[in-house]
Amino acid sequence: MKTVNEKGYCAIGVFRGKTSHNLGTLWRSAYILGAAYIFTVEGRYKKQSSDVVRAWSRIPLFNYKDFDDLLKNIPYDCRLIGVEIDDRAEWLHEFQHPKRAIYLLGAEDTGLPEYVREKCHFIVKLPGNSSLNVGVTGSVVLHDRATKVPTDFPPDHRDG
Numbered sequence: 001m002k003t004v005n006e007k008g009y010c011a012i013g014v015f016r017g018k019t020s021h022n023l024g025t026l027w028r029s030a031y032i033l034g035a036a037y038i039f040t041v042e043g044r045y046k047k048q049s050s051d052v053v054r055a056w057s058r059i060p061l062f063n064y065k066d067f068d069d070l071l072k073n074i075p076y077d078c079r080l081i082g083v084e085i086d087d088r089a090e091w092l093h094e095f096q097h098p099k100r101a102i103y104l105l106g107a108e109d110t111g112l113p114e115y116v117r118e119k120c121h122f123i124v125k126l127p128g129n130s131s132l133n134v135g136v137t138g139s140v141v142l143h144d145r146a147t148k149v150p151t152d153f154p155p156d157h158r159d160g
Contacts, residue, residue, distance in 0.1 A: 009100055011102045018108065023135070024135075025135030027061065033143055080101075081123070083105045084117060098121075107134070
């Protein structure tokens with residue numbers, strides 16, 4: 001007998017994101033690739049044209065006023081995973097995603113500050129010599145998870 005969340009869940013968010021267009025793209029990818037919700041930390045969001053599947057109506061967005069607020073609201077037994085170019089980071093393609101995970105991306109110009117990275121259970125990095133756009137990075141991370149962790153994807157967006 002299957003139970004709810006038997007396959008786990010994930011969420012993805014941006015710390016101090018600079019552009020709402022990137023968050024709109026990330027929201028669309030999060031919905032398509034099976035995330036339970038998205039979030040911002042010290043950032044704001046308004047509906048964007050990049051969200052052509054109306055992901056705002058399908059998965060929730062949470063806004064945390066600061067990093068401590070995020071930490072207070074992480075679900076029980078859920079792992080915080082920073083996505084950052086860092087010598088301590090594991091390569092994404094070698095990373096084994098936990099069953100319950102929250103992925104945190106930094107803004108393209110500043111990344112995740114050290115005090116945030118220190119609180120992450122894991123840090124992962126993508127190949128390359130510079131950071132990618134936040135929406136692209138988040139999409140790559142969620143795709144990697146979707147190929148490694150069994151997921152019940154949402155119904156085709158054309159159905160509703």
